[in-house]
Amino acid sequence: MLGILPVLLALLAPGLPARADGTWTIDDNNAPNSIIDFNTVPVAPGAPDEPPLHYCREFWQELRPDQRHAVRRAVRALESLDSHIGQLQLGRELPSASPNATAPDAAVLESWRDGNATRLTTVLLESDAARLFSGSAAAAVAVSRACGSSRLTHDAGLAATARPLVSVLLEYFKRPAVVSLIARTLLSSCASVGVSCELVVNVDNPHEASAWAAEVAAGSVVPVFSSNVHESRGYNRAARAARGRYLVVWQDDQIPPNSGRWLVDMLALFSARPDLGILGLNKYRLCRQRESNNRWGPTPWEPDPLTAEVAGGGGSTRGGVRWSFAMLVDFAPMAVRARLWREVGGLEEGWTRRGDCGIAGDWELCARAWVAGWQVGYMHIDGRVDDASAPGGTHTPTSAEACWGRQGHIGRECLRVRYANDGFFTDLCERVWLLNSLAFTLARPELCPYNTTTTKFGNCSAPDAGALRAAAALMQGPELRPLPGLRR
Structure with missing residues (x-):
């Protein structure tokens, strides 16, 4: 039995992300392509395979589902690589995808581009689409690039030029003492470890718009102005404006750590565990219905050695990052892959009214992530402190009952009805x-x-x-x- 265990561990933890070797991988989950049979993937109505342009529709209909997938991957990779190469030609250095990693140079990017161009031509000439262009490879490639460029996909090996790696999403409401403090501390924390960050703030009190607008001068603060839409809608609005590969949900009654080591650990963990979609940084449950309360603090497990081996290193303790798989994790902070947020649709907005807190929205997002095939985990971070100037908005006498009482009851009942009846x-x-x-x-x-x-x-x-x-x-x-x- 013990001989089987390493094999299963390898299955559960795929390990290091594959390095680009000429095959440009645009899927930031780094899942092996060989495990999916794209011939069996149904084409949903309105999907990119059924575009409104007649000649594109005719072109896609001549391709099998697996060929459509291969063409779209190659086209988007070519567009991304052309962009990166153009930036280098303009003298703009490419940022690395993780701390201490080295970005590819122009020669490497050009070799990847040549590999994808060859792959695209081969797929098209082997398909029935080639007959539409009298066997002309150049014509087929031109049409495929025109019809397959509907949207770009995140790079796996590079962060897009001038694009932050991490977007911190902040829901802000009437706490003027923390405006500059949070912005300054967070950006300093990111800079201390060389991680490119942006702070996307849903400013939910329009009377304080000017305070956050003044922070834009720093270059990494992106304000979104609302009017008490509150947590669920506020975070979703901020997420739509975010450009990072990883989103970190933050609250305005918390001050970030001065050290950015937690960011390095977080990125190492996401890199080493490609199926991990959500990482709680506050509190967690191993088993919701069999625990009397949330857990917090360092996990009991030994450090994960996989996290010590990825680019940029990882682990506030020697040997890797201490963390745990978790059933559900709490706001906030909470880190989420941007890809997951887009795939599952962000936070549930139908459980709360405007101005209400988002109790249970974090747990519901975790449940949807598990259903979608992702994993959820928890990692403790040191150095985060509560803002001492005033209690958090959900803990004041005027709002505590509405949030933790009424809204908490609504959230628990919605979770029970949506998931628990079938033993989920x-x-x-x-x-x-x-x-x-x-x-x-x-x-x-x-x-x-x-x-x-x-x-x-x-x-x-x-x-x-x-x-x-x-x-x-x-x-x-x-x-x-x-x-x-x-x-x-």
């Missing part, structure tokens, strides 16, 4: 336990977070044969389903 959370408890059991070792046996007075579920013993079979079944597809043999 029970199955999710088991999945998180399995991932933690296979991925980590305990720093000390007595620190086991399972089978305690606070978490009446699971244990930290070596996975049994049933768990190993369940792990193998888990890897057969991305969809969430019950894990047999793990009822504990």
Whole structure:
């Protein structure tokens, strides 16, 4: 049984992202293309494969689904590479995709561009589309580039020129003492570790618009002006303006750490664990219905060695980053891949009225991420402090009952109706336990977070044969389903 464990660990933790070797990878999840059969992927009405232009429609109809996918990937890669090469020719240095990593030079970019151009031509000449142009490769390529450039995809190997790597989303409402403090501390924290950041602020009180407008002079503050739309809508509005590959949800009653080491750890973790979509930085649950309260603070597991091996390093402690798979994590801070935010549609806006807090919106986003095939985790960060000038808006006497009482009840009931009736959370408890059991070792046996007075579920013993079979079944597809043999 022990011989199987390393194989399963490799499956659960794909490890280092593949380096670009001439095949330009535009998917920032770095998932191997070979695991997907694109011949079986249905084409949804209104998808890019059915464009409004007649000649584009005719062109796409001559391609199989896998060929359409290959053409779109190549076209978007070519557009991105042309942009990067043009920037270098103008003397604008490309930023690296992670701390301490080196951006490719023009020769490398040109070789990647040549590889994608050859690949595009080959796919087109092998397809039925070639007959539309009397076998002319140049004509087929020209049409494919005109019809396949509907949108650009995030690069996997590079951050787009002048594009921040991290976008911090701040919901701001009537806390004038923190305006300059948060902006200054956050940008200083990013600069201390060489991470390009922007602060996208939903300014929810229009009377203070000028205070945030003054911060724009720093160059990395992007204000979005609203009028008490509040958390769910405010964060969604900020996310639509954000340009970073990773989004960090922040609140205006929290002051960022002076050191940006937490950013390095966060980026190392996302890089080492390509299926990780959400990383809580505040509080978390291992099993919602079997725990009496949230958890916080450093996790009990040994550092993840995968995070010490990726570009830029990682780990405030030696040997990697300490973290844990989690069932649900709380606002805020909370880091989310921008790709995931777009895929699942951001925060649920239908559970709250304008001006209401977003209680349970964080948990609902986590649930949707699990359903979509992503993973959720938690990492403790040091140095974050509460703003001492005034209590948080959800903790004042006038708003606490409306937020934690009425809105909390609405959120819990919506979660129960949407997910819990079919045993969803029970199955999710088991999945998180399995991932933690296979991925980590305990720093000390007595620190086991399972089978305690606070978490009446699971244990930290070596996975049994049933768990190993369940792990193998888990890897057969991305969809969430019950894990047999793990009822504990």
